[in-house]
Amino acid sequence: MSQAPRRTRDRAATEAALLAAARARFTLGGYDATSVRDIARDAGVDPALIFRYFGSKERLFERAAQTVDDEHEAPSDGGAEDVPTRLLHAAMRQAAPGSAGGHPLAALLLSSGRPECREQLNAQLSHDYVHALEQLVDLPDRELRAELLTAWLLGITVARSLARTPALSEACVDDISPYFERVAAVLLGTPAPVAAPPDGPAAP
Amino acid sequence: MSQAPRRTRDRAATEAALLAAARARFTLGGYDATSVRDIARDAGVDPALIFRYFGSKERLFERAAQTVDDEHEAPSDGGAEDVPTRLLHAAMRQAAPGSAGGHPLAALLLSSGRPECREQLNAQLSHDYVHALEQLVDLPDRELRAELLTAWLLGITVARSLARTPALSEACVDDISPYFERVAAVLLGTPAPVAAPPDGPAAP
DNA sequence: GAGTCAAGTCATCGATTGATGACTTGGACC
DNA sequence: GGTCCAAGTCATCAATCGATGACTTGACTC
Structure with missing residues (x-):
């Protein structure tokens, strides 16, 4: 999208520029x-450098699609109980900070026609979302409850990043948080939150 | 995928076979x-017939991706109040009956890197889901509430049809219905349902 | 300044894509 | 059986794809 300025010879910077451009493109349009x-x-770079530095388009995609190396946040660190809130923040995050592009999961979603991408999408959801949420449930249908909440977070990501639904696209975390906490309480079987969305006081 | 048997010359049958094959392929892999x-x-047919009968790959995709002409169910007919339930059934429907392939929305989702497809996806969601749900809300944040429930239905579709999350993929409507009704009640502000999911009796 | 090595450039390959148009063939009709 | 038109076939086009390898250029050391 944005033509990068002329750089002096710097492999690390070139690789980073390629990776950033790849992330932006892949999250907006998918692999194919x-x-x-x-x-x-x-990236303002010769296409041949992609193969020199990353080996193939596929390996560049893998590098661009993995969120594990994201330096600013990993979905499974920090405190113990605010897991749902952290996952909501992850779902609402529009793009990698400092670069254009869509949600990190969008690259995998848009490319999930490819079996490898579908596997990676499934693995990432299972590890980052379902597994973390399952730990919070101590009721029948543990996995189903966790997957239902995962599906909602996934749907919020899709609605914002791909479908571009108007209200959800412009909403921020604080707008959604009250609804999210009540729904999460219902699905996970945890006690209802104190703050209530604007439809009168919460039931005691 | 399944090679069609030899047909006698029959344009209608050939068009139908192409459309069915296109639906299956597009819903599984997307446009590109x-x-x-x-x-x-x-379809067991010469590729040139696609251009003779449909004009271009793009027009074939449009024909294959639109669910309006689905003869068996339109999302906005029938009774007045069970709109959420009908939408849940639509989201859980795996593929067009009688043919292989994924969920009808999957074709648009997988191809939403293309601007035209993203528009069509947005239009279809707005018309079939958000607008129908909005009618049921008489509270602040009408649009946001409707879009939040739409996002959940969309996420269920994605989890089942693209990510292939295990529990949700094997679940049927009756497994999800109790959770869905309670969450829908929370988001839409409608009275809580009588039947409760298996975590003890519902709060009065 | 000569030598050296990595960074970056360039021409080009084979495969595949969507699409076109001339061609052949089947079957209904008189 | 001859005619005719639509259904179906075939060869092939231009464009684009991912990928390769030989080449040039810059920057650093001695």
Whole structure:
């Protein structure tokens, strides 16, 4: 998208520029709709460098699609009990900070026609979302409850990043948080939150 | 996928076979990952007939992706109040009956990197889901509430059809219905349902 | 300044894509 | 059986794709 300025010879910077451009393109269009020439043009770099530095388009995609190395937050660290809130923040995060592009999961979603991407999507959801939520449930249908809440977070991501639904796209975390906490309480079987959405006081 | 048996010359049957094959392929892999040769091979037909009968790959996709002409159910007919339940059934429906393939929305989701497909996805969600649900809300945040429930239905579809989350993929409507009704009641502000999910009696 | 090695460039490959148009063939009609 | 038109076939186009390898250029050391 944004042509990068001329750099002096710097492999690390070139790799980073390619990775950023790849993330932006892949999260906006998916694997098939993105060509290595597009990515290289955005990075202001020759397309051949992609293969020199990353080996193949597929390996570049894997590097661009994994969120594990995201330096700013990992979905499974920090406190113990505010897991749902952290997952909501992750679902609401629009793009990697400091770069254009869509939600990190969008790259996998848009490319989930490819079996490898579908596997990676499934693995990432299972590890980051379902497993973390399951720990909070001590009722029948543990897995189903966790997956239902995961589906909601996934749907919020899709609605904001792909479908671009108007109200959800412009909402911030605080707008959704009260609804989210009540629904999470229902699905996980945890006690209802104190704060209530604007439809009168919560039932005692 | 399944090679069709030899037909006598029959344009209507050939068009139908192409449309069925296109639906199956597009809902499983999206627009870019599906070639006209794939579709024609599945239909047992020469690829050139696609352009003769549908004009272009894009127009075939539009025909295959629209659910309006689905003869068996339109999302906005029938009774007045069980709209959420009908939408849940629509989200849980795996594929067009009588043919392989994924959920009808999956074709649009997988192809939403293309601007036209994103528009069509947005329009379909707005019309079939958000607008119908909005009518049921008489509280602040009408649109947001409707979109939040839409996002959940969308997420259920994605989890089942693309991510293939285990518990949700094997669940049927009756498994999810009790949770769905309680969450829908929370989001829409309607009275809580009588039947409760298996975590003890519902709060009065 | 010569030498060296990595960073970056360039031409080009084979495969596949969507699409076109001339061609052949089947079957209904008189 | 001859005619005719639509259904279906075939060869092929231009464009684009991912990928390769030989080449040039910059920056650093001695």
